[in-house]
Amino acid sequence: MDGLRCVAGGGVVLMALGLVGCDKKTAAGPRLVYNGPFMETTNVLTLVSDSAKLKFQLTAPLEQQFENGDVIYPKGMKVTFYSADGKKTVINTLEAKYGKSDKAKNLYIMRGDVRVMNVPQEQRLNTEEMFYDKSKQLIYTDSAMFVKVTTPTEYVDGYGLKANQNFSRYSMKKVTGVFATPQQAIK
Numbered sequence: 001m002d003g004l005r006c007v008a009g010g011g012v013v014l015m016a017l018g019l020v021g022c023d024k025k026t027a028a029g030p031r032l033v034y035n036g037p038f039m040e041t042t043n044v045l046t047l048v049s050d051s052a053k054l055k056f057q058l059t060a061p062l063e064q065q066f067e068n069g070d071v072i073y074p075k076g077m078k079v080t081f082y083s084a085d086g087k088k089t090v091i092n093t094l095e096a097k098y099g100k101s102d103k104a105k106n107l108y109i110m111r112g113d114v115r116v117m118n119v120p121q122e123q124r125l126n127t128e129e130m131f132y133d134k135s136k137q138l139i140y141t142d143s144a145m146f147v148k149v150t151t152p153t154e155y156v157d158g159y160g161l162k163a164n165q166n167f168s169r170y171s172m173k174k175v176t177g178v179f180a181t182p183q184q185a186i187k
Helices: 002-021 182-186
Strands: 038-052 053-065 071-073 078-081 090-096 099-104 107-118 123-133 138-140 144-150 153-162 170-180
Touching: 090 123, 123 153, 144 170
Parallel strands: none
Antiparallel strands: 038 053, 053 071, 053 078, 071 099, 078 090, 090 107, 099 107, 107 123, 123 138, 123 144, 138 153, 144 153, 153 170
16 A cells, blocks of 8 residues: 555656646747738739729739728829710829828828829829828828929929829919910910
């Protein structure tokens, strides 16, 4: 009987040592969290339609998608708007050297040599930062952002622009100059 107690006592000691060895070890130091993109795509072509009619297309050499739903276009982006009649008639284009799609705000942010072109009216816009609100179908700049608009008849310089997404109607908060184009000055 003493032998049985000795074996049982030894088993308890071995079990206690085994439990000590199973203790979870925590890593020392700060925990590293990855905040970069979870997916990258090259040569992007995104088509957006409604009721089987093409509304706009987005092209970019590089797209980076993040966990929160935001998308960054670090090498530039171009958005081309089409006519509402379903034909692939280009109405307007937006181009920039950098772009970001903010999912929470349903907003595109474009920076660096931003160019907007209304094709039918031959209007051009140049600025350094612009926003496109997809919900409201508006393009706009901050009120302190310099903007230059060129039409077939004039150049308009100013600060702070708000326009419909087709750039067929626009207003500026502070106009600093209206100048006739060289062809108009000659007539």
